[in-house]
Amino acid sequence: xxxxxxxxxxxxxxxFIEKGFQATSIxxxxxxxxxxxxxxxxxxxxxxxxxxxxxxxxxxxxxxxQNKLLVGQDASDLEIFIKQVEVQTELNRKNKLISLLExxxxxxxxxxxxxxxxxxxxxxxxxxxxxxxxxxxxxEPYILDCAIMFTGIxxxxxxxxxxxxxxxxxxxxxxxxxxxxxxxxxxxVAKSKEQLFEPQLLGHWLPKNHxxxxxFQRDIDKTIxxxxxxxxxxxxxxxxLEFLDFIQxxxxxxxxxxxxxxxxxxxxxxxxxxxxxKKEIFALEVLISTYFQRS
Amino acid sequence: xxxxxxxxxxxxxxxFIEKGFQATSIxxxxxxxxxxxxxxxxxxxxxxxxxxxxxxxxxxxxxxxQNKLLVGQDASDLEIFIKQVEVQTELNRKNKLISLLExxxxxxxxxxxxxxxxxxxxxxxxxxxxxxxxxxxxxEPYILDCAIMFTGIxxxxxxxxxxxxxxxxxxxxxxxxxxxxxxxxxxxVAKSKEQLFEPQLLGHWLPKNHxxxxxFQRDIDKTIxxxxxxxxxxxxxxxxLEFLDFIQxxxxxxxxxxxxxxxxxxxxxxxxxxxxxKKEIFALEVLISTYFQRS
DNA sequence: AAAAAAATTATACTACTGGTATAAAAATCA
DNA sequence: TGATTTTTATACCAGTAGTATAATTTTTTT
Numbered sequence: 001x002x003x004x005x006x007x008x009x010x011x012x013x014x015x016f017i018e019k020g021f022q023a024t025s026i027x028x029x030x031x032x033x034x035x036x037x038x039x040x041x042x043x044x045x046x047x048x049x050x051x052x053x054x055x056x057x058x059x060x061x062x063x064x065x066q067n068k069l070l071v072g073q074d075a076s077d078l079e080i081f082i083k084q085v086e087v088q089t090e091l092n093r094k095n096k097l098i099s100l101l102e103x104x105x106x107x108x109x110x111x112x113x114x115x116x117x118x119x120x121x122x123x124x125x126x127x128x129x130x131x132x133x134x135x136x137x138x139x140e141p142y143i144l145d146c147a148i149m150f151t152g153i154x155x156x157x158x159x160x161x162x163x164x165x166x167x168x169x170x171x172x173x174x175x176x177x178x179x180x181x182x183x184x185x186x187x188x189v190a191k192s193k194e195q196l197f198e199p200q201l202l203g204h205w206l207p208k209n210h211x212x213x214x215x216f217q218r219d220i221d222k223t224i225x226x227x228x229x230x231x232x233x234x235x236x237x238x239x240x241l242e243f244l245d246f247i248q249x250x251x252x253x254x255x256x257x258x259x260x261x262x263x264x265x266x267x268x269x270x271x272x273x274x275x276x277x278k279k280e281i282f283a284l285e286v287l288i289s290t291y292f293q294r295s
Numbered sequence: 296x297x298x299x300x301x302x303x304x305x306x307x308x309x310x311f312i313e314k315g316f317q318a319t320s321i322x323x324x325x326x327x328x329x330x331x332x333x334x335x336x337x338x339x340x341x342x343x344x345x346x347x348x349x350x351x352x353x354x355x356x357x358x359x360x361q362n363k364l365l366v367g368q369d370a371s372d373l374e375i376f377i378k379q380v381e382v383q384t385e386l387n388r389k390n391k392l393i394s395l396l397e398x399x400x401x402x403x404x405x406x407x408x409x410x411x412x413x414x415x416x417x418x419x420x421x422x423x424x425x426x427x428x429x430x431x432x433x434x435e436p437y438i439l440d441c442a443i444m445f446t447g448i449x450x451x452x453x454x455x456x457x458x459x460x461x462x463x464x465x466x467x468x469x470x471x472x473x474x475x476x477x478x479x480x481x482x483x484v485a486k487s488k489e490q491l492f493e494p495q496l497l498g499h500w501l502p503k504n505h506x507x508x509x510x511f512q513r514d515i516d517k518t519i520x521x522x523x524x525x526x527x528x529x530x531x532x533x534x535x536l537e538f539l540d541f542i543q544x545x546x547x548x549x550x551x552x553x554x555x556x557x558x559x560x561x562x563x564x565x566x567x568x569x570x571x572x573k574k575e576i577f578a579l580e581v582l583i584s585t586y587f588q589r590s
Numbered sequence: 591a592a593a594a595a596a597a598t599t600a601t602a603c604t605a606c607t608g609g610t611a612t613a614a615a616a617a618t619c620a
Numbered sequence: 621t622g623a624t625t626t627t628t629a630t631a632c633c634a635g636t637a638g639t640a641t642a643a644t645t646t647t648t649t650t
Contacts, residue, residue, distance in 0.1 A: 022317070023403050026637065036599045041638070099401075106398040108318050148455050149448050149476065156447025157491060164496050177491045181444065184483040185476055196452060196472045201459050321608065331628045336609075 005043045008033045009054050017096045021051065021103050048109045055101075059119055062091050066126075075133035078179070084130070085175050089158065093169070098155070121206050124148065128202060135186055142189045144197045146182055154178040216291065217252060223283045224248050230277045243269050247284075251291060262288060300338045303328045304349050312391045316346065316398050343404045350396075354414055357386050361421075370428035373474070379425070380470050384453065388464070393450070416501050419443065423497060430481055437484045439492045441477055449473040511586065512547060518578045519543050525572040538564050542579075546586060557583060 011033035015024045026047055030037055044050040065087050073080045092098050101116050127147035135143065154175070161174050189195070224244050231237050243265050250257045266288060270281055306328035310319040321342055325332055339345040360382050368375045387393050396411050422442035430438065449470065456469050484490070519539050526532050538560050545552045561583060565576055 020401055020403065022401060025635085027635090037638085038600080038641095039598055042597075045638095047637075102397060103401040106315055106317060106394075106401075108315065148451055152447040152451025153444050155451070156443055160443050160492065163500070164492060174491065177489060180487070180489060181480055181483070185479065188476070188479040188483075192475070194472060194475060196469065197455065197459060205458070320606090322606095332609090333612095333629080334627055337626075340609095342608075 002043075004035070004039075008035060008040070008043060009050065009057065012050055013054050013095070016051075016054075016100055021100060021107075048107060048112055051104060052112060052115055055115060055119070058091075058095055058097055062088060062097075065091060075130070076136075078134055078183075081130055081134055082172075082175055082179055085154070085179065086171055089154070089171050089175055093158075093162075093171070118206070120151075121202070124151065125202060125206060127151070131186075139186060139190055141195055141199060142186060144199050144202055145189060145195060146186050148197065149185060150178065150182045153181055216287070220248060220251055220284075220287055223280055223287060227277055227280045227284065230280065236272065240269055240272075247288070251288070257291075297338070299330070299334075303330060303335070303338060304345065304352065307345055308349050308390070311346075311349075311395055316395060316402075343402065343407055346399060347407060347410055350410060350414070353386075353390055353392055357383060357392075360386060370425070371431075373429055373478075376425055376429060377467075377470055377474055380449070380474065381466055384449070384466050384470055388453075388457075388466070413501070415446075416497070419446065420497060420501060422446070426481075434481060434485055436490055436494060437481060439494050439497055440484060440490060441481050443492065444480060445473065445477045448476055511582070515543060515546055515579075515582055518575055518582060522572055522575045522579065525575060531567065535564060535567075542583070546583070552586075 008029065012024070012029045015028055015032055019028075026037070026040065029047075029050075030040060044053065066084050069080060069084050069087065101119075104112055105116055107113070124144075124147050127150060128143055131143045131147055131150075132140065135146075157174050157178050158171075162169055224247070228241060228244055231240055246265060247262055250262050266285065270285070303324065307319070307324045310323055310327055314323075321332070321335065324342075324345075325335060339348065361379050364375060364379050364382065396414075399407055400411055402408070419439075419442050422445060423438055426438045426442055426445075427435065430441075452469050452473050453466075457464055519542070523536060523539055526535050541560060542557055545557050561580065565580070
């Protein structure tokens with residue numbers, strides 16, 4: 001993305017934090033970021049689209065920071081989860097993301113509302129998978145309930161805690177307290193077997209492509225990484241690394257992946273690697289074919 | 296209030312429910328309720344003031360319905376509490392009050408924001424007193440925490456439950472589930488002695504006059520009722536009933552209670568009643584004097 | 591360095607908003 | 621009936637989001 005465009009988004013974000021979204025006029029953004037109206041409408045077709053660009057960046061930043069903490073760690077460790085939530089909460093606070101989302105949810109713009117909805121569901125889905133890590137498969141019927149209630153408890157605690165302590169906010173305290181509560185609630189509902197939401201609701205809410213894309217991304221990543229590390233032949237290493245990178249990039253990042261090119265490259269590679277990495281090659285083949293079948 | 300004015304508020308409420316507050320222009324309200332702009336601004340100085348008038352009515356309706364359920368009942372009965380919350384939730388749903396409040400909280404209108412804040416704190420205060428009834432004095436250090444979390448849990452459960460079940464919303468199920476959770480949380484925090492909010496925060500948040508007014512209202516009511524029923528002298532009954540009603544009305548409903556008038560009437564009465572209702576007369580005297588000291 | 595292309599600016603414009611002002615008409619009251 | 625209040629219709633103001641366009645500046649290509 002253009003540097004100037006990014007700068008405009010940053011300046012607008014600053015204004016949204018200070019005055020709120022509604023109260024910030026486009027003229028304010030123009031003055032504050034020193035661009036003309038024409039340029040603004042060259043970058044964004046509306047104030048709402050600027051907002052979406054901002055939200056995408058904030059979400060991305062959040063996911064990044066959050067996932068960084070988990071790599072190579074024990075997923076069932078509650079402390080890791082607490083750290084992740086702390087990071088999330090701190091970023092929310094810094095970016096005033098929650099009040100921005102709440103405000104903007106009433107903008108009557110379908111795209112924005114959908115975007116926020118998907119964002120919240122993704123958080124729910126993340127919590128669901130993390131709770132599954134932490135509490136184990138046997139608690140599954142109650143995990144969606146607890147994920148939902150956790151967002152509510154954390155949100156309300158943070159809201160009133162902020163109101164009570166103005167600037168000296170001990171995020172860790174609020175997060176730990178809220179996590180303690182949900183741990184206890186999980187025990188409680190598992191024992192009394194009370195259930196409010198059917199577990200399959202989450203899958204029903206989240207459009208398939210969102211889920212599928214994520215799963216696909218992880219699968220292709222795993223398979224290609226395995227294949228890369230399996231190449232012993234140093235003579236051909238450069239060639240096949242290039243091939244694998246090409247396939248990965250084409251499938252994950254290209255707007256219209258070139259089917260025949262990908263399949264051709266794959267078949268070239270299959271000839272040589274098939275005997276040594278049978279399992280992974282097969283997995284990759286399945287991934288590629290199902291990918292093109294879908295689209 | 297004028298019937299026509301009430302009608303305008305109703306029509307506006309209808310529009311707010313359908314389109315939201317921001318999205319409803321004053322012109323919409325004029326067209327929908329069939330009045331002219333001049334009349335509108337004769338009734339309300341702005342759209343925001345119309346909103347405040349609406350919110351006042353809705354809050355009043357809610358308090359009424361809620362308190363009706365408690366009279367003559369056992370305050371520690373959890374079932375009564377559940378009924379009260381159900382009524383509250385049903386009215387919220389019917390009036391779309393929650394989303395209206397959330398939307399309007401970003402209106403940058405100080406008065407509205409303050410009004411909503413006070414409203415929420417009053418709900419919290421109500422929950423606090425009800426939890427005190429139900430869970431007992433010994434749980435007091437944790438009652439504010441639980442009141443806060445209860446609002447969060449109920450809110451989030453209702454939100455996702457509505458999303459999942461569209462129109463077939465079983466309010467009772469959501470309320471009962473949420474109440475079960477808070478009962479368990481209360482046990483949990485009382486046992487682990489974890490506390491997030493200091494109990495005195497609520498008193499600190501709610502401006503004194505709000506609390507004091509309520510307390511004062513109840514005290515004066517109690518004292519005067521006791522005095523009324525204590526009058527045995529049928530000859531003087533009419534006279535003293537008139538006196539007591541006057542004092543009560545003057546202190547509770549007059550904009551500027553006439554101090555000397557009230558004190559004079561009270562002293563007239565004191566002469567005759569002092570021996571028979573010593574205690575109550577004294578209590579009333581204290582109430583009157585502290586009342587005028589304050590203002 | 592020159593030419594072409596793209597980005598940016600300033601400005602004027604439309605249609606709408608909330609809110610003000612006012613004179614005429616209608617309803618209410620004494 | 622006559623006076624007073626309420627209501628209406630209308631024109632008006634300043635501010636909003638967004639469009640259109642011609643002129644200018646910057647970047648890219650040759």
